[in-house]
Amino acid sequence: MIRITDHISxxxxxxxxxxxxxxxxxxxxxxxxxxxxxxxxxxxRSPSLPNDVAIxxxxxxxxxxxxxxxxxxxxxxxxxxxxxxxxxxxxxxxLVQEAAVRPVPRRATKPxxxxxxxxxxxxxxxxxxxxxxxSKPSWD
Numbered sequence: 087m088i089r090i091t092d093h094i095s096x097x098x099x100x101x102x103x104x105x106x107x108x109x110x111x112x113x114x115x116x117x118x119x120x121x122x123x124x125x126x127x128x129x130x131r132s133p134s135l136p137n138d139v140a141i142x143x144x145x146x147x148x149x150x151x152x153x154x155x156x157x158x159x160x161x162x163x164x165x166x167x168x169x170x171x172x173x174x175x176x177x178x179x180x181l182v183q184e185a186a187v188r189p190v191p192r193r194a195t196k197p198x199x200x201x202x203x204x205x206x207x208x209x210x211x212x213x214x215x216x217x218x219x220x221s222k223p224s225w226d
Contacts, residue, residue: 122162130155
């Protein structure tokens with residue numbers, strides 16, 4: 087079990103890892119070893135995630151989400167498979183943690199009378215500056 091928050095934990099069987107050839111650092115090993123990790127997590131069908139968290143996670147994932155609702159994370163920054171696996175898992179945990187936070191609803195407020203007056207005063211001042219730029223011909 088991978089612990090995300092106090093209430094959310096993901097079973098390791100829900101995460102699918104595959105190893106592919108990396109395009110990152112590694113010298114000659116890049117051509118021989120499959121060090122890059124492709125982590126796949128089915129958000130839509132996961133029993134571990136509450137529905138609202140899954141919806142926020144799908145919105146947060148953006149282009150990393152497939153049409154089937156599978157989150158795909160690719161880690162290839164490190165030279166070893168183990169470090170890339172750890173990085174991909176950390177990124178998954180960070181994404182789910184971010185999705186687990188409920189957004190605070192915005193409360194509409196009215197501007198105060200003083201702020202309205204300040205706004206109007208600023209507009210009048212700006213208008214006066216622009217009026218001074220206009221050269222008015224004298225008809226003497």
